[in-house]
Amino acid sequence: AQKITQTQPGMFVQEKEAVTLDCTYDTSDPSYGLFWYKQPSSGEMIFLIYQGSYDQQNATEGRYSLNFQKARKSANLVISASQLGDSAMYFCAMRESSGYSTLTFGKGTMLLVSP
Amino acid sequence: DGGITQSPKYLFRKEGQNVTLSCEQNLNHDAMYWYRQDPGQGLRLIYYSQIVNDFQKGDIAEGYSVSREKKESFPLTVTSAQKNPTAFYLCASSIGNTYTGELFFGEGSRLTVL
Numbered sequence: 001a002q003k004i005t006q007t008q009p010g011m012f013v014q015e016k017e018a019v020t021l022d023c024t025y026d027t028s029d030p031s032y033g034l035f036w037y038k039q040p041s042s043g044e045m046i047f048l049i050y051q052g053s054y055d056q057q058n059a060t061e062g063r064y065s066l067n068f069q070k071a072r073k074s075a076n077l078v079i080s081a082s083q084l085g086d087s088a089m090y091f092c093a094m095r096e097s098s099g100y101s102t103l104t105f106g107k108g109t110m111l112l113v114s115p
Numbered sequence: 116d117g118g119i120t121q122s123p124k125y126l127f128r129k130e131g132q133n134v135t136l137s138c139e140q141n142l143n144h145d146a147m148y149w150y151r152q153d154p155g156q157g158l159r160l161i162y163y164s165q166i167v168n169d170f171q172k173g174d175i176a177e178g179y180s181v182s183r184e185k186k187e188s189f190p191l192t193v194t195s196a197q198k199n200p201t202a203f204y205l206c207a208s209s210i211g212n213t214y215t216g217e218l219f220f221g222e223g224s225r226l227t228v229l
């Protein structure tokens with residue numbers, strides 16, 4: 001079974017609007033971390049935001065916020081005031097505390113921001 | 116500047132040849148990883164290493180080999196046994212074996228088999 005599911009292959013948003021990228025996860029581990037990465041066309045992976053399973057508040061980093069709903073096992077990324085430079089692939093990922101704690105990725109969502 | 120350096124950025128290889136991708140980090144991180152990315156897909160784990168002289172297979176290790184003789188270096192060899200080696204390869208590192216730390220990535224190596 002997939003551990004990370006991103007159901008939106010592609011999303012369109014107009015500049016200056018907000019957009020939500022969906023992510024659901026599956027784990028039986030009580031301790032885990034959720035991450036979002038951005039991958040522009042150049043290929044590098046840019047870390048955006050982190051949410052720990054025990055964090056009481058939703059994480060925020062500038063224009064990025066994470067809508068964490070633990071009971072629903074969802075960790076949606078919200079980008080406010082979209083910019084043209086936000087056009088990229090976005091990946092949701094999870095690290096569990098069990099085992100060697102590697103990072104498991106979803107298949108990604110392609111975001112296109114139009115003027 | 117601290118970071119992860121991957122080389123070469125682009126590599127072409129004929130079928131039946133082995134090729135080695137370099138990954139060097141100066142972040143003093145204990146853990147290092149290799150991921151493979153195919154077009155339109157997420158990243159899949161090939162190998163990872165939590166400490167020098169030790170490494171473990173990831174989800175798609177067949178046809179690949181690694182070594183970890185130095186803390187800062189984690190080269191990946193794509194052998195002729197890998198059936199479909201054309202892909203984008205990303206190396207990463209992290210402080211250690213903790214679920215709270217993010218992975219830092221290199222810029223990737225794009226391998227094309229002709």
